[in-house]
Amino acid sequence: MSDKNYLTTDYTLKSWFLTTDHKRIAILYFASLIFFFFIGGAAATAIRIELATPQADLVSSDVYNRLFTMHGIIMVWFFLIPSIPNTLGNFIVPLMIGARDLAFPRLNLMSWYIFMLGGCTTLFAIVAGGVDTGWTFYTPFSTLYSNSYVIVAAAGVFIAGFSSILTGLNFIVTIHRLRAPGLTWYRLPLFLWSLYATSVILVLATPVLAITLLLIATERFFGVGIFDPGIGGDPLLFQHLFWFYSHPAVYIMILPGMGVINELISCYSRKQVFGYKFVAWASLAIAAIGFLVWGHHMFVSGQSLIASLVFSFMSFIVAVPSAIKVFNWTATLHKGSIHFDAPMLYALAFIGLFTIGGLTGLFLACLAFDVHATDTYFVVAHFHYIMVGGMVTAYFGGLHYWWPKITGRLYSEYWARTAAVLIFFGFNLTFFPQFILGAEGMPRRYHVYPPEFQVWNVLSSGGAAILAVAYLMPLFYLGYSAFFGRRATANPWNAPGLEWQTSSPPPEFNFTTQPVVTRAPYQYNEDFQAEPQNA
Amino acid sequence: MPESSAFAPQFASIPHRDHTAELGMWVFIATEVLLFGGLILAYFVYRHVFPQGFAEGSRHTEIVIGTANTAVLLTSSFLVAWAVEIFSPDTVRIVTWLLVGAACLGLVFIALKGIEYSKEYDEHLVPGIDFQFAGPLAHGVQLFFVFYFIATAIHALHMLIGICLLITLAVICRKAPTTRHHTALHSAALYWHFVDVVWIFLFALIYLPGRSSS
Numbered sequence: 001m002s003d004k005n006y007l008t009t010d011y012t013l014k015s016w017f018l019t020t021d022h023k024r025i026a027i028l029y030f031a032s033l034i035f036f037f038f039i040g041g042a043a044a045t046a047i048r049i050e051l052a053t054p055q056a057d058l059v060s061s062d063v064y065n066r067l068f069t070m071h072g073i074i075m076v077w078f079f080l081i082p083s084i085p086n087t088l089g090n091f092i093v094p095l096m097i098g099a100r101d102l103a104f105p106r107l108n109l110m111s112w113y114i115f116m117l118g119g120c121t122t123l124f125a126i127v128a129g130g131v132d133t134g135w136t137f138y139t140p141f142s143t144l145y146s147n148s149y150v151i152v153a154a155a156g157v158f159i160a161g162f163s164s165i166l167t168g169l170n171f172i173v174t175i176h177r178l179r180a181p182g183l184t185w186y187r188l189p190l191f192l193w194s195l196y197a198t199s200v201i202l203v204l205a206t207p208v209l210a211i212t213l214l215l216i217a218t219e220r221f222f223g224v225g226i227f228d229p230g231i232g233g234d235p236l237l238f239q240h241l242f243w244f245y246s247h248p249a250v251y252i253m254i255l256p257g258m259g260v261i262n263e264l265i266s267c268y269s270r271k272q273v274f275g276y277k278f279v280a281w282a283s284l285a286i287a288a289i290g291f292l293v294w295g296h297h298m299f300v301s302g303q304s305l306i307a308s309l310v311f312s313f314m315s316f317i318v319a320v321p322s323a324i325k326v327f328n329w330t331a332t333l334h335k336g337s338i339h340f341d342a343p344m345l346y347a348l349a350f351i352g353l354f355t356i357g358g359l360t361g362l363f364l365a366c367l368a369f370d371v372h373a374t375d376t377y378f379v380v381a382h383f384h385y386i387m388v389g390g391m392v393t394a395y396f397g398g399l400h401y402w403w404p405k406i407t408g409r410l411y412s413e414y415w416a417r418t419a420a421v422l423i424f425f426g427f428n429l430t431f432f433p434q435f436i437l438g439a440e441g442m443p444r445r446y447h448v449y450p451p452e453f454q455v456w457n458v459l460s461s462g463g464a465a466i467l468a469v470a471y472l473m474p475l476f477y478l479g480y481s482a483f484f485g486r487r488a489t490a491n492p493w494n495a496p497g498l499e500w501q502t503s504s505p506p507p508e509f510n511f512t513t514q515p516v517v518t519r520a521p522y523q524y525n526e527d528f529q530a531e532p533q534n535a
Numbered sequence: 536m537p538e539s540s541a542f543a544p545q546f547a548s549i550p551h552r553d554h555t556a557e558l559g560m561w562v563f564i565a566t567e568v569l570l571f572g573g574l575i576l577a578y579f580v581y582r583h584v585f586p587q588g589f590a591e592g593s594r595h596t597e598i599v600i601g602t603a604n605t606a607v608l609l610t611s612s613f614l615v616a617w618a619v620e621i622f623s624p625d626t627v628r629i630v631t632w633l634l635v636g637a638a639c640l641g642l643v644f645i646a647l648k649g650i651e652y653s654k655e656y657d658e659h660l661v662p663g664i665d666f667q668f669a670g671p672l673a674h675g676v677q678l679f680f681v682f683y684f685i686a687t688a689i690h691a692l693h694m695l696i697g698i699c700l701l702i703t704l705a706v707i708c709r710k711a712p713t714t715r716h717h718t719a720l721h722s723a724a725l726y727w728h729f730v731d732v733v734w735i736f737l738f739a740l741i742y743l744p745g746r747s748s749s
Contacts (some may be wrong), residue, residue, distance in 0.1 A: 094545070103547040103555050169562045177555040179547060203562060207570035215577070215685070222663025224681045226577070241573055317562035336696055509544050 005408065005505040021508060023406075028112050032089060034381065034475070034492060035118060042473065043071035046462040048430075054451045064143050064447035065132035066148070072135030077157050078119050080391055081249060084256035085202075086167055087117070087193050088398045091406060092425040093171060093334035093500035095506060098180025098515040102533040105172040107166055114165035117200050125149040127308030132443065136246070139227035139238040143219045151220055154213040157530050161206045161213075164252075171195055180498065182517035186280070189497055191523050193280040194259025197287035201255075205291070209245035213404065222471045237300055237427030243294035253292040253353070253387050256284055257394030258325055265329050267495050268344035269336025272522040275328045282321035290320040299370045308367055315365035322358050326351060344414030346397030353389030357382060375445075378438025381431045389427050396423070396474065402479065404492045408505040409485030413431035415477040422470035429463025496523045557652035560722040564729050571733050574689070578740060579681045581675075588675010590745025595660060595676070598604065599652045601742040604644050605734065608728040612638035612731040615701070615724045622717050623659075625685075627709060637727070641698040648691055653679075687738055692729045700726065 006023045009015070016024060046067050050058040059067065090108065094101055102108050118446050125131055131153045133142040142150050175196050179188070215226050225396035227238045246347060259504070266273045273279055295303060295311030331352055338344070360382040396419075404410055433456040438444075442453045491500040495506070496519070502511050557689035582589040618633035652661075659667040662681045700723045710714050 099545050100544075103545065103561060105545070106545070107559075138594070165566050169559060172562050173555055173559045176558060204569050207566050208573040210579075211573040213572055215574075218663075218685060224663040224666075224677070226678070226681055232581075232585060232678055234580065235585070237577060241577065244573075306692070319686045392662070531559075 003106060004507060005503065006508050007408075007505050009508050013381075017282055018109070020101070020109055021104065022090050022094055022102045022108060023506065024113055024268040026087050026089075026406075029082065029086040029090060030240070032112075032119065033079055033083055036074050037471075040079055041468065043067050043074070045464065045468060047071060048461040050447050050459050051449075054449050054454050054457075056448050061447055061530070063130075065134075065445070066126075066130030069131045069134050069533070070126050070315050072286055073122060073131070073157065076249070076387075077133055077160050078122065080113075080253045081164060082115065082160075082167075082388055083253075083391070083505055084260060085171070085195060085198055085252075086112075086400060087255065088260065088395070088402060089171065090167075092402060092499055093192065093195060094178070095405070095502065095510055096192055096497060097175065097176035097178055097183055097496075097497045098511060098517065100207075100382050100509040100511065101172065102170050103178055104170050108170055111163045111166040111170070113529045115160055116335040118156045118158070118160030118163065120156075121159060122153055122388050125152035125156060128506075130151065130416060136242060137213070137216060138242075138438045139216065139219070139235045140229065143216055143227055144393075149325060151217045154217055158213045161210045164176035164202045165206050166197035167334065168206075171199040172203065175199075179516050180517055183498075184279065187517055187520055188280075190262035190276070190279055190283070191259035191295065194255045195264075195284045197283040198252050201252050201287050201290065205245045205252075207246040208241060209249075212245070215365035217247045226301035236298070236301055236303060239298050239380045240294070243297045244291075247290050247294040247297060248287070248290045250383070250386065251286055255286060257350065257354075257391045258283070259330060259399070260398035261350050263497070264343045264401055265332050266522045267493050268339045268341055268347070269333050270339075270524040271332055272295050272520075272524065273334045274331035274334075275324070278523070279328050285317060285321040289314060289321070293318055296365055296370070299367060300374045312365055312367050316362065319358060319365075326355055326358070340417075342411075342413060342420050343397045343401040345417055345424075346393050346400065347373075348419065349427075349528065350390055350393045350397065353385055353393060353427065355383030360385065375443055376438035377434040377442050377444055381434035381438060382436075384431045385477040389431065393423065393427075396420070399474075399478075399497050401493070402499075403481070404488030405499060405504050406504070407485070408483045408488055409480035409481045409483075410488045410492065411485055412477050415473060419470050419477070422466060422473070426463050426466030426468075430460050431463070432456070433440060433459045433463075459520050462506065464517055494525075497521070536666070544550045548739050549714055553714060556718050556722055560725045561682065563656050564725065567733075570649045570687075571686075574682070574686055575625075575662040575736065575740065578686070581678045581682070582744070584676030585672075585678060588677075591672045592679030592683070593678040593742065593744040594746065595655075595658065596742050596747065597654055598742045601649050601738055602652075603649055604647050605738050606646070607644050608731050608734050611637040611644075614640070619721055619724045622708075622711050622712070624719060627712050630712075631705045631709050634708070634720075637705060638698045638701040638705070641659075641694055645691060645694060645698075659686075683741055686741070689699045690730065690733055690737060693733070697723070697727050697730050 004023055016028070019025060019028075046059065047064070050056070050064060050067075056064075070111050090102070092097075126149075128149050128507070131146070131148045131150055133148070133150055137150065137154060142154075175192055203435060218224065219226045219228065219233075225233040227233045227235050228234060262273050293311055293315045295307055296315045299308050299312075319460070329347075364373060364379065364382060400411065400416055437453055437460075439457045440453070442449055488504045489501050493500070494506075496518070498515055501515055543552060546555065562698065603640040614633045616629045618637070622630050655661060656665060659665050660680050661684065662677050666677055666680070668676050704716070704720050704723055
C-alpha cells in the first residue's frame with residue numbers, strides 16, 4: 001500500500017480550500033450537500049408533522065408556504081441537481097477515463113465556491129424571512145403579490161446555475177479530450193455516457209433559467225411588466241421559459257442516477273450490461289427528447305390544445321429510452337450471478353421505484369388524466385418517486401459502491417443493508433399513499449384538509465419518520481467507517497473499471513502510470529470476493 | 536516559442552492542452568448562445584403580440600449611435616483577429632497595441648452606449664425609473680424598452696468582461712509570449728467575436744424594426 005494518497009498529501013485547511021484536486025473538491029461538495037440535504041429534510045419533516053392532522057396545529061398557512069418552498073428550493077437546486085455529478089462525478093470521472101484530473105481543475109474549484117455563494121444567498125433569503133412562492137416562482141405571484149424575499153432566493157439559484165454550467169462544461173471537455181489511450185466511446189463506462197448527456201443539459205438549459213430569473217428580478221425590482229398581464233406581459237411565457245429548464249432538470253437528476261445503476265447492476269450480477277449501445281444512446285435520447293416535453297407542465301395553464309397534444313405525445317415518447325434502460329437492467333440481471341450487497345439492494349430499489357415513478361409519469365402525460373390530477377398529491381408522489389426514490393436511492397447506491405475507493409475503508413455491510421431495506425420500505429410507505437390521496441383529490445400545498453384524507457396522511461407521515469431514520473443511518477455507519485473501518489483493497493468488488501486499477505484511496509494524480517484500455521467495459525468474471533468483513 | 540516548465544499534469548502534450556482549452560471556450564459559447572437565446576425568444580414573443588408598439592419603440596432609439604457602435608465593435612473584432620493571426624515572439628509589440636486598440640474601441644462602445652442611455656432617460660423612455668409615453672401603443676413601447684435595456688445591459692456587461700480580458704492579455708503577452716498565451720488569446724478572441732455577433736443580432740432587432748416604412 002502506498003503511504004501517500006490524496007487525503008494524506010497535506011493536512012492544512014489551505015490545502016483543502018485551495019485544492020485543485022478533483023477528488024478533494026468532490027469531498028468539499030459532499031460535505032456541503034449533506035448540510036443542504038438535512039436542511040431540506042428538516043423542512044420536509046416539519047411538513048409531514050403538520051399534515052399528520054387535518055387542522056393547522058403546528059404552523060400557520062404562511063409559515064407552511066415558506067416551509068414547502070424552502071424544502072423545494074434547497075432540495076432541487078442545492079441537493080438533487082448537484083448531488084451525483086458534483087460529488088461522485090467529480091471524484092470518479094477522471095479515474096474512470098484514466099486521466100490525472102479534470103480538464104479545468106481551477107474552474108472546478110471555482111464552481112464549488114460559486115455553488116457555496118449561491119447556497120449562502122438562498123439560506124440568507126430563508127433566514128431573513130423566507131419565500132412563499134413555491135420552488136417554481138410562478139408569475140405574477142412572485143413578481144407582484146408575494147410578500148417575501150423572492151429576489152434574494154432567485155439570486156441564489158441564479159448564482160448556483162453558473163456552478164452547474166461550469167461543471168457541465170468541465171465534464172464535456174474532459175470526456176472528449178482526456179480519455180486514456182484505447183478508451184473509445186463504445187468502451188466508455190455507461191456512467192460517463194449518462195454524465196455526458198447530463199452535462200449537455202446543464203450547459204444548454206441552465207442559461208435559460210438564468211435569464212428567466214433575471215427577468216423576474218428585473219420585473220420585481222424595477223416594477224416593470226414582463227410577465228404582468230396588466231401591461232401586456234404574459235405569465236404563460238414565464239412558465240414556458242421556466243419549464244424549458246426545469247423539465248430537462250429532472251433528467252439532470254435522474255440520468256446520473258441511471259448511470260450509477262448500470263455500474264451497480266453489472267458489478268453485482270457479474271455480467272456485461274445487456275445492450276450496451278442501446279443504454280448509451282438512450283441517455284442521449286432522453287437528454288434530447290427531454291428538451292421537447294416541457295409543455296406537459298402546462299396542460300391546464302391555458303396553452304393551446306394543439307400545443308398540449310404535441311407535448312403529450314412527446315412526453316410519451318420520452319418513456320421509450322427510459323424503458324429501454326429498465327428492460328436492459330432486468331436483462332442484465334437475468335441469469336446473472338447476483339450478490340445482494342448493499343449497493344445492489346439500492347440498485348434494485350431504484351429499478352422498482354423508478355418504474356413506478358415512470359409509469360405514473362405516463363398517467364400524467366395523458367391529457368385527460370392530467371386535468372384530473374394536476375396540483376394534487378398524485379403529482380407530488382410521482383415526482384418524489386423519480387427524484388427521491390430514483391435519484392437519491394441511486395446516489396446512496398453509488399456512494400456505497402465507491403466508498404472504499406473514496407475513503408480507502410469498508411463500511412459495515414450489515415448496517416448498510418438494513419438502511420437500504422428501511423429506505424425502500426419507508427419511502428413506499430411515505431409516498432404510495434400520496435398517489436391515493438391525489439387520485440381522491442387532495443390538492444398539494446395545503447396544510448389543512450378534510451378529515452377523510454387523514455388515514456393516508458398519517459400513513460405517509462409514519463413512513464416519513466422511518467425514512468428520516470433510514471437516511472440518518474448512513475451518516476453514522478459511513479461516518480464511523482471513514483475513520484475506523486477496515487482497510488479496503490484497491491479493488492474490493494473485483495470490478496474491471498479503470499477506477500479500480502489504482503490504489504484506494506487514489507494517489508494525488510490518480511495513476512502512477514498512464515493506463516491503456518484494451519477491452520470493452522464490464523468484462524466481469526465470476527470470482528467475487530467482496531465483503532468478507534462480516535465473517 | 537519558449538514554454539514554461541509548469542505544465543498541467545492532466546494533459547499529454549502542449550497541443551493537447553491547447554485544443555482542450557479551445558473546446559472549453561466553444562462549450563462556454565454554446566451556453567452563452569442559450570442565455571441570449573432565451574432573451575431574444577421572449578423579445579420575439581412580445582414583438583409578435585405588439586408589432587406596432589415594438590415598431591414605434593424602435594423608432595425612438597438612436598440609430599446613429601447604434602450604427603456607429605456596430606462599426607466600432609466590428610473594427611475592434613478585426614483588430615483582435617489580426618492580433619491572433621500574427622501572434623509570435625517577434626510581433627509582441629504590434630500584438631499588444633492591437634489588443635489595447637481593441638479594448639479602447641470597446642470602451643468607446645460603452646461610452647456611446649452611456650450617451651444613448653442618457654438620451655433615452657431625457658426622453659422619459661426608461662421603464663421602471665421614468666417612463667412616460669402616451670397613446671394606444673404605450674404597452675408595446677414599454678415592453679420594447681424593457682427588453683432593450685435588459686438586452687443591451689447584459690451585452691454591455693459581457694463587453695466589460697471582454698475588455699478586462701483583452702487588457703490582461705495585452706499585459707501578459709508583452710512579458711513572455713508562449714503558445715499558452717496564444718491559446719489564451721485565441722479563446723479570448725472567440726469570446727470577443729461572440730459578443731460582437733450578439734450585438735449584430737441585437738442591432739437588427741432593436742434599431743431596424745419600423746424604420747423602413749416611415
